[in-house]
Structure formats: C-alpha cells, structure tokens
Amino acid sequence: MTAREAVAVVASRLSDELVVCTTGYTCRDLQVVRDRPGNFYMIGSMGLAASLGLGLAIHRPQRRVVVLDGDGSVLMGLGNLPMAGAWGPENFLHVVLDNGVYASTGGQPTPGGQVSLEQAARVFGYAAAVKAATREELLARWDELEKKKGPRFLLVKCSPTPGAPSPRVRLSPDKITKRFRQAVKK
Amino acid sequence: MADSLIGSLLEELSREPEGYRPAVREDIAVGLASGAYLAGRWPCVLMQNSGLGYCLNALMSLNLIYRIPLLLVVGHRGYQGKDAPEHLVIGRHGEAILKKIGIPVFSPGARDLPRALGAADSAMRRKRIPAALFIRPGVLGGSAG
Numbered sequence: 001m002t003a004r005e006a007v008a009v010v011a012s013r014l015s016d017e018l019v020v021c022t023t024g025y026t027c028r029d030l031q032v033v034r035d036r037p038g039n040f041y042m043i044g045s046m047g048l049a050a051s052l053g054l055g056l057a058i059h060r061p062q063r064r065v066v067v068l069d070g071d072g073s074v075l076m077g078l079g080n081l082p083m084a085g086a087w088g089p090e091n092f093l094h095v096v097l098d099n100g101v102y103a104s105t106g107g108q109p110t111p112g113g114q115v116s117l118e119q120a121a122r123v124f125g126y127a128a129a130v131k132a133a134t135r136e137e138l139l140a141r142w143d144e145l146e147k148k149k150g151p152r153f154l155l156v157k158c159s160p161t162p163g164a165p166s167p168r169v170r171l172s173p174d175k176i177t178k179r180f181r182q183a184v185k186k
Numbered sequence: 187m188a189d190s191l192i193g194s195l196l197e198e199l200s201r202e203p204e205g206y207r208p209a210v211r212e213d214i215a216v217g218l219a220s221g222a223y224l225a226g227r228w229p230c231v232l233m234q235n236s237g238l239g240y241c242l243n244a245l246m247s248l249n250l251i252y253r254i255p256l257l258l259v260v261g262h263r264g265y266q267g268k269d270a271p272e273h274l275v276i277g278r279h280g281e282a283i284l285k286k287i288g289i290p291v292f293s294p295g296a297r298d299l300p301r302a303l304g305a306a307d308s309a310m311r312r313k314r315i316p317a318a319l320f321i322r323p324g325v326l327g328g329s330a331g
Contacts, residue, residue, distance in 0.1 A: 048216075051220075080214060
C-alpha cells in the first residue's frame with residue numbers, strides 16, 4: 001500500500017469527522033482523493049498537526065476529530081503524545097502514515113526505523129494503539145477504533161508513493177481557515 | 187507554559203475550569219491554541235520569552251498565513267539587561283523579532299496594563315493575527331527567579 005492509497009482508504013471511511021492533515025504530500029493527496037470543507041490542510045508547521053487537532057478536539061467534544069499525520073511529523077512533535085494521553089479527549093483519533101521517509105523533500109529517511117510509534121503512543125497513555133500494514137488491515141483497524149472512545153492511535157505502514165506528486169493545495173491558507181471554521185459550526 | 191513573571195496569572199487561571207492547560211513546549215502551545223480558535227474560541231498562550239524562538243515557525247507558517255489570531259502573554263526575562271545570562275539576548279531582541287514578522291507588540295508598565303491589553307486584544311481581533319503582550323518584572327507581581 002502506498003501512502004496515497006492509504007490516504008484514499010482513510011478518506012473513504014470519513015463521514016462528518018473534522019480532519020487535520022499534516023504538511024507535505026499527505027495534504028496534497030487528501031485534496032486529490034477527497035476534498036471537503038472539514039479538511040484542514042496544514043501546509044507548514046511540521047509536527048503541529050496533532051497539537052492543532054488536540055486543541056480542536058478538546059474544545060469541540062461533540063465532534064469526532066481525526067489527525068492525519070506522518071512518521072516524520074510525529075517524531076518532530078513527540079511532545080504531543082503525552083498531552084493526548086494525559087488529557088484523554090474521547091473524540092481524538094490519531095492516524096499516522098509511516099512511509100519511513102520525508103517524502104516531499106526528496107525521500108530522505110526518517111530516523112524512526114527502530115521506533116515502534118504505536119508502542120510509544122500506548123506508553124504515553126493513548127486508550128488504544130494499533131498497527132495496520134495492508135488495505136484490509138487498515139479498514140478493519142479503523143472500524144474497530146471507531147467503536148472505541150478516548151485518544152486512539154492507528155499506525156499505517158505504507159511505502160512512498162512512486163511517480164509524480166499530487167498538485168499543491170489550491171485554496172489559500174486563510175480560505176482554508178474560513179471554510180474549516182464553517183464546517184466546525186455545522 | 188511556565189514562567190515566574192506571569193506565575194500569579196497562571197495560578198489564578200488554574201483555579202478556573204478550562205482556564206489553563208500546561209503544554210510541553212511553546213510551539214506546541216501555539217498549535218493547541220490555534221486548534222481552539224478553529225473550534226470557535228479566543229485563545230491565549232502564556233509563556234516566558236525564552237520560548238519565542240520555538241514559536242517562530244508556527245507563527246510564520248501557521249498563524250500569520252492562515253489568519254489564526256492568538257493573544258501571546260510573554261514574561262519578559264532579561265528586561266533592561268538585568269537577569270541571568272541565558273535571558274539577555276532574547277530579552278533584548280524578542281520584541282523586535284516579533285515586530286519584524288508583523289506581530290503587534292505591547293509592552294506596558296503596571297499602570298498601562300489594562301489599556302495595553304485592550305489594544306492587543308483589538309489588534310488581534312481586527313487583523314486576525316497574533317498579538318503579543320510583554321509582561322515586565324513586577325507588572326503582575328512576579329520577579330525573575
């Protein structure tokens with residue numbers, strides 16, 4: 001499963017969730033496979049998608065919040081994990097696409113090869129933390145986690161997407177904010 | 187984030203439900219507060235000026251371009267060069283760095299605090315960008331320590 005295929009599988013399962021998407025190709029792939037007002041494309045600020053999603057989840061407890069993150073950005077923002085574990089928002093699902101590289105800067109390896117991120121999430125207090133390596137596993141784990149409450153972590157092992165990258169995010173950042181805030185109110 | 191100059195404010199906020207949440211680092215605090223704004227709140231990030239460097243990327247590549255306002259309340263260590271060595275460089279240049287990237291900065295004495303707070307709040311709401319309120323030693327009762 002490539003990273004873009006993994007994004008497509010996640011997107012196919014979305015209904016009214018608010019999605020905060022990490023920087024780089026993940027944003028661009030999500031825009032291509034399923035653009036929607038409830039997607040917040042975070043084109044900069046690597047490492048902070050989980051912070052943003054956590055702030056959102058805490059203040060909108062009635063909405064389901066999905067953070068679509070990457071292995072590189074989770075490693076950059078590891079400090080988010082203990083906060084998610086400690087505060088325990090029931091509506092917080094942290095999905096991490098682990099392709100082992102910084103794809104959008106040319107595929108340099110992340111230093112996370114020896115790190116089991118889903119174990120780290122468990123240690124930091126996530127209510128559930130599981131791993132998927134195929135499309136079928138991803139669908140099954142997603143459906144299991146959807147039935148649970150609390151901060152949940154889903155590590156998705158995937159490969160860097162070959163070929164040309166998806167086009168850049170079309171909307172300007174301030175329009176993303178406006179559109180997303182409208183989606184939050186609904 | 188923890189700081190002695192704004193300690194009394196942190197203490198007071200901690201007594202209110204949802205008044206204060208401790209983050210692990212200042213850029214993460216900016217990210218959390220930005221999420222709160224997307225949820226419809228008007229958030230405030232409290233920190234020591236030593237955390238400004240960590241925040242710069244978030245302020246430049248998130249708040250300023252996405253028009254996500256925040257009130258930054260910044261304890262001004264190194265004020266007038268009277269502090270421990272680690273506070274002197276950021277103490278001298280912190281306000282200028284924020285101004286340079288387009289963030290309105292207010293640095294009141296104790297008597298001007300209410301007026302400066304009002305001005306920072308209105309700049310933040312009007313421009314939909316972060317505004318910074320620097321707290322000098324003594325303004326909220328705290329001292330460098």
